[in-house]
Amino acid sequence: MKTKGNRKYKVNIITLGCSKNWVDSEDIYTQLKANHFDVSHEEEREAEVVIINTCGFIDNAKQESINTILYYADAKAQGLVEKVYVTGCLSQRYREDLEKEIPEVDAFFGTNELPRLLKTLKADYKHELVGERLVTNPLHYAYLKIAEGCDRPCAFCAIPLMRGKHQSRPMELLVEQAHNFAKKGVKELILIAQDLTYYGIDIYGKRSLAELLRRLSDVEGVEWIRLQYAYPAGFPMDVLEVMNERSNICKYLDMPLQHASTSVLQRMRRGITRERTERLIHEIRDKVPGIALRTTMIVGYPKETEEEFEELMRFVEDMRFERLGVFTYSHEEDTHAFRTYEDDVPDEVKKERAADLMALQQDISYELNQARVGQQYKVLIDRKEGDYFIGRTEYDSPEVDNEVLIPATGIYLRRGDFVQVEITDAAEFDLFARPLIEHKH
Numbered sequence: 001m002k003t004k005g006n007r008k009y010k011v012n013i014i015t016l017g018c019s020k021n022w023v024d025s026e027d028i029y030t031q032l033k034a035n036h037f038d039v040s041h042e043e044e045r046e047a048e049v050v051i052i053n054t055c056g057f058i059d060n061a062k063q064e065s066i067n068t069i070l071y072y073a074d075a076k077a078q079g080l081v082e083k084v085y086v087t088g089c090l091s092q093r094y095r096e097d098l099e100k101e102i103p104e105v106d107a108f109f110g111t112n113e114l115p116r117l118l119k120t121l122k123a124d125y126k127h128e129l130v131g132e133r134l135v136t137n138p139l140h141y142a143y144l145k146i147a148e149g150c151d152r153p154c155a156f157c158a159i160p161l162m163r164g165k166h167q168s169r170p171m172e173l174l175v176e177q178a179h180n181f182a183k184k185g186v187k188e189l190i191l192i193a194q195d196l197t198y199y200g201i202d203i204y205g206k207r208s209l210a211e212l213l214r215r216l217s218d219v220e221g222v223e224w225i226r227l228q229y230a231y232p233a234g235f236p237m238d239v240l241e242v243m244n245e246r247s248n249i250c251k252y253l254d255m256p257l258q259h260a261s262t263s264v265l266q267r268m269r270r271g272i273t274r275e276r277t278e279r280l281i282h283e284i285r286d287k288v289p290g291i292a293l294r295t296t297m298i299v300g301y302p303k304e305t306e307e308e309f310e311e312l313m314r315f316v317e318d319m320r321f322e323r324l325g326v327f328t329y330s331h332e333e334d335t336h337a338f339r340t341y342e343d344d345v346p347d348e349v350k351k352e353r354a355a356d357l358m359a360l361q362q363d364i365s366y367e368l369n370q371a372r373v374g375q376q377y378k379v380l381i382d383r384k385e386g387d388y389f390i391g392r393t394e395y396d397s398p399e400v401d402n403e404v405l406i407p408a409t410g411i412y413l414r415r416g417d418f419v420q421v422e423i424t425d426a427a428e429f430d431l432f433a434r435p436l437i438e439h440k441h
Helices: 019-034 059-077 089-101 114-120 159-163 171-183 209-217 238-245 262-268 274-287 306-319 336-340 347-370
Strands: 010-015 038-041 049-054 083-088 141-145 188-192 224-227 249-254 292-299 323-328 376-385 388-392 403-407 418-426 430-435
Touching: 010 019, 019 038, 019 049, 019 083, 019 114, 019 141, 019 188, 049 059, 049 089, 059 083, 059 089, 083 089, 083 114, 089 159, 141 171, 171 209, 209 224, 209 238, 238 249, 238 274, 262 274, 262 306, 274 292, 274 306, 292 306, 292 347, 306 347, 323 347, 347 418, 376 403, 403 418
Parallel strands: 010 038, 010 049, 049 083, 141 188, 188 224, 224 249, 249 292, 292 323, 403 430
Antiparallel strands: 376 388, 376 418, 388 403, 418 430
16 A cells, blocks of 8 residues: 555646747656656646646736646645646746745746656656657647757847756757657647757757758658747758758748837847848748748837837738737846836837737738638648637648638548648638548548
8 A cells, every 4th residue: 555655646737838838848747657647737637736837928928827826826725736836937037936925835946947846746757758758739749849948139038037048959869759759640740949040059060950850851750840939030041941852841930020120129139130031031932932931029119119110010011921929018027128128118009009910910811811712732630629620731830820620511530630621711810621532421
């Protein structure tokens, strides 16, 4: 019989924030599974131990993390859970404050303290599991984190404070992980890092993303490889050659530009001008015809004038990005912007500018989607929802981009299957389609 001292708790892991955090949670999950814990990730179920993997990126994300911690601190006070542990970016950045403010939490851990977290749970850190991550999102796609941290000096960003300096992961390890994923049925690898384009500089002495892509592209069973979070300044153009060369590398690039006015880009310390940004976009589109470019913009940055915002609007109108998201500026303490500038754009102006920019993008997205009606695409099925099977083209990332809705009447499609479809109708952010081959029940 197990004694109280060595009994294995039921553990539930809750993940907040970005896909990089999701990967970290899957690493915790994998280690606990290997230690024979009854562990779940993002499932609604009772558990004695809750691990909250927090986000500390911007105000809204921090607030969501704090609310989640308080919710489970209260659950602990009511005897509904026994232990609450907090890890991730918020915990890394504000540990001392959090320890004082929320003493109900049993322990706080930083972003690189997985061994210490496991030790607290009386679990062993198994080095042999590095590269053996268990996937807890739908099994047909997996995030592959190729680097940790960031060396860029962006004035507004607190990521280096939470994640440290850029550290590439060795190519052999990533290729091995890709093989392991493919064996488990993963069809799509989504490459993530704070900055993919910096990959390899620290361990190979040069930008090595193109070489990594070639090696991952050779892994049997991987049908799509997608690039998220590229940095525009010093973009490695050889990546585009590989994209053209290899059919399993999606013609898709997520490259947050943050702004288009040179004066704002200088205040942001982005190392690029509007003119160079435009040249880069034209060059990418020339070299990879049909590529879908996703970007994000920040509005309401300190001192952003009406003229600078109008310049951003004109830029978005001219560039016609396939995908675009907008953040309102968040004044993050200990960043260069926080020390240098006053957060002087009123909240209502920030919100108004964000709404104006998204309304413009909505029109662009509608026009681009309308042009797809009648065209044929290969679609990866993600799930069934109501009367539709829902999938994505190679031009769309999960959770953030357009979806393809296929009426489920009289047909059967499996999650993780690729289906050839014809687009029959389009809305601002959705495409409607019919399968070209019959998939009857």
